[in-house]
Amino acid sequence: MSDTLVQRIRDHIHLNERVADYPYPDNKGKITSGAGFLIDDRDSFMKQPWEFRNGNAARPATQAEKEAAWLKLREAAVEQGKGANKRADAFENATSLRLPKEVIEADLDSKVRQHMDQARKEIGAEAWNKLTDGQKTAITDVHYAKGNIVTFTKLKKHAQSGNAKEMAREIGIKSGEDSSNNPIRNWDRERRNHAAILGIDPDGSEAWKGTAEKYQREENLPDTYRKHLPTPQPTEPPQEAETTQQPQQEKQSDLGADGQAFLERIRQPNARPALDIAAKEPRDWTKEEADTVIQHYQRYPRPESLNEWLRDQASEHFKSRYGDVEMIRDLSGRMVERQPQATTPPFMPDP
Numbered sequence: 415m416s417d418t419l420v421q422r423i424r425d426h427i428h429l430n431e432r433v434a435d436y437p438y439p440d441n442k443g444k445i446t447s448g449a450g451f452l453i454d455d456r457d458s459f460m461k462q463p464w465e466f467r468n469g470n471a472a473r474p475a476t477q478a479e480k481e482a483a484w485l486k487l488r489e490a491a492v493e494q495g496k497g498a499n500k501r502a503d504a505f506e507n508a509t510s511l512r513l514p515k516e517v518i519e520a521d522l523d524s525k526v527r528q529h530m531d532q533a534r535k536e537i538g539a540e541a542w543n544k545l546t547d548g549q550k551t552a553i554t555d556v557h558y559a560k561g562n563i564v565t566f567t568k569l570k571k572h573a574q575s576g577n578a579k580e581m582a583r584e585i586g587i588k589s590g591e592d593s594s595n596n597p598i599r600n601w602d603r604e605r606r607n608h609a610a611i612l613g614i615d616p617d618g619s620e621a622w623k624g625t626a627e628k629y630q631r632e633e634n635l636p637d638t639y640r641k642h643l644p645t646p647q648p649t650e651p652p653q654e655a656e657t658t659q660q661p662q663q664e665k666q667s668d669l670g671a672d673g674q675a676f677l678e679r680i681r682q683p684n685a686r687p688a689l690d691i692a693a694k695e696p697r698d699w700t701k702e703e704a705d706t707v708i709q710h711y712q713r714y715p716r717p718e719s720l721n722e723w724l725r726d727q728a729s730e731h732f733k734s735r736y737g738d739v740e741m742i743r744d745l746s747g748r749m750v751e752r753q754p755q756a757t758t759p760p761f762m763p764d765p
Contacts, residue, residue, distance in 0.1 A: 423526050423551050426610070427558055430603040433522075435512045438505035439485065439491035441590050441598070445484075446502075448518040450559070459484050464511040466617045475511055483509035525558065533557040536564050541574040548610035549578065552585055555607055559587050581627065582611040589622070601625070605639075631734075692724055696731035704731050 431450040437459070440446045444454045453459045458735075464475040464483075475483075486509060494500065533554050534542040542550070553573060557563055563570050572580040588597040605625040610618035612624070619642065626639040688710035689702045702745045707728050 418524055419547050419550065420523070420530070422547060423554050424522060426551050426555055426606065427522065429606060430555055430559075430600060432502050432503055433518065434506070435515065436506050437487055437509060437511055438502045439487060439494040440502070441494060443491040443494040445491060447513055449522045449525075451518075451521060456484055462513065463517055465514060467510050467512045472512065480511065482512045510522060514596060527555070529557045530554045532549065533563050536562065537570060537573050541576070544576055545573065546613060548613050549573070549581065552607040552610040555603070555610075556585060559589075578611055578613075582608050582624065584623060585611055586628070592634070594633070597632060598634070599629070599632075601636055601639060604629070654697055688724060692727045697726050697734035698731075699731050704728060707731075 427449055434447060437441050437445055437447045437453070440450075444452055445459060446452055446454075449463070453462060460477065460480050462480075464480055465472040466475040466479050482550050487505075490505060490508060522628075530550070533550075533556075536557075537553070545553070553563060553569070556566065556569070560566075563573075566584065566698045569581060569584040572584060586599070586604060588599050590598045592598055600706055606616045608628070609618075609621040612621075614620050614624075622639060623642040626635065626642045629635050630640070630643055688707045691699060692707050694703075710724070
């Protein structure tokens with residue numbers, strides 16, 4: 415591994431991880447310090463070369479001072495674990511313990527090399543060597559944050575095949591969920607990793623737009639990202655093909671029995687409820703309206719382009735209701751009702 419790549423990854427992680435010289439409980443209640451270094455057991459905490467800061471003066475912390483800080487942080491960690499979800503900087507003055515900068519930097523350098531080497535082994539050396547430095551940087555960042563790539567099965571698969579577009583779709587990380595089960599993400603980290611995979615400017619409009627499109631259905635997507643989404647256009651149904659004026663008898667003979675029955679049906683009042691429903695945004699349909707659309711395209715013959723549009727609209731409804739997953743169909747090809755899931759569409763990157 416080149417020192418240039420290691421430095422690039424270190425700089426990338428510096429941006430993505432809040433580097434803190436003080437100890438604090440993270441959003442899961444784990445005692446942390448430095449660039450996301452876990453020191454969540456007492457022995458590890460007591461072994462750290464903590465300094466006791468008093469203004470600008472610093473000296474090595476005593477065992478008693480370390481012990482007092484540990485007990486105080488453990489109490490705060492319990493509250494974090496119960497959902498307090500305070501930011502790291504809320505604990506900056508919780509104790510007077512600090513890690514020296516040189517200790518943080520040396521530890522970060524060591525951990526970057528460890529995580530990069532392990533990511534290379536998990537993906538495979540041959541595939542790893544074909545990745546760009548940006549892709550290696552983003553994948554190492556995921557490994558640093560989550561401890562492995564193995565559980566990110568889709569990301570690993572696309573890294574092995576070298577598919578940058580799909581890697582960018584699967585590079586997401588969530589650090590937990592809020593009280594409404596919405597994913598909690600470091601949005602700038604998402605944008606930087608997205609850009610690193612694709613080799614684009616992380617501060618350019620393409621990176622902002624790509625991240626916004628990827629997570630547009632997540633309620634926690636900030637407005638600073640959402641404003642990069644294109645203005646949605648109203649959905650219009652395709653027009654049924656017009657036919658030239660012909661004698662009624664000739665038209666019906668061309669359509670056959672099913673076509674004649676369909677013509678008779680649409681001449682009746684309220685004969686086209688499925689088309690009227692399908693012209694609306696699928697996410698706004700009720701269950702009864704979705705059933706109407708599905709029953710009509712399964713039961714009544716229409717031009718194939720129109721039936722295909724109805725099927726697509728129904729699929730969009732189910733994606734917005736149940737998530738971006740493949741629908742279950744019975745042996746006749748009809749969609750089977752799913753139970754709503756407490757997940758957030760459209761993309762569900764591996765955690």
